[in-house]
Amino acid sequence: MSPSQLKMAITGACLLVMLVGALLMVQFMNDGAGSAGMTLGAMLILIPASVMMTRLPRLWKYQSMNRDWYHTTYPDRVQGNQLACRACGSDHIHTRQLSPFTGYLGHICGRCDTTLFYS
Ligand SMILES: [Zn+2]
Numbered sequence: 001m002s003p004s005q006l007k008m009a010i011t012g013a014c015l016l017v018m019l020v021g022a023l024l025m026v027q028f029m030n031d032g033a034g035s036a037g038m039t040l041g042a043m044l045i046l047i048p049a050s051v052m053m054t055r056l057p058r059l060w061k062y063q064s065m066n067r068d069w070y071h072t073t074y075p076d077r078v079q080g081n082q083l084a085c086r087a088c089g090s091d092h093i094h095t096r097q098l099s100p101f102t103g104y105l106g107h108i109c110g111r112c113d114t115t116l117f118y119s
Helices: 003-031 035-064 067-073
Strands: 093-097 105-109 115-118
Touching: 003 035, 035 115, 067 115
Parallel strands: none
Antiparallel strands: 093 105, 105 115
16 A cells, blocks of 8 residues: 555545544434443544544655655765765664554664654
């Protein structure tokens, strides 16, 4: 799944759950019913909203802070295929899987632990 498809999928799924939550709340309001139903409806709206607010900016960051971005932003740290840390200048860069769900790798300095870019 490409990053933009993933963003669409997250947005779509969240909106769907929020819609269900809204319908539930309307339903419970009409019934004049208990706070448990209202709480459930509110949770169904708030949880996807918080997922969207935390996940989407992170995905956007992973997408925009790529190797090309690093090259453009820190041209003196990139020489051919050799990369150096922007903070300490070390060329000991290792990769770490950020989340199995998105498949993004963080490229992280082995000396000072600065995250340089994502791929
Ligand atoms: Zn470093």
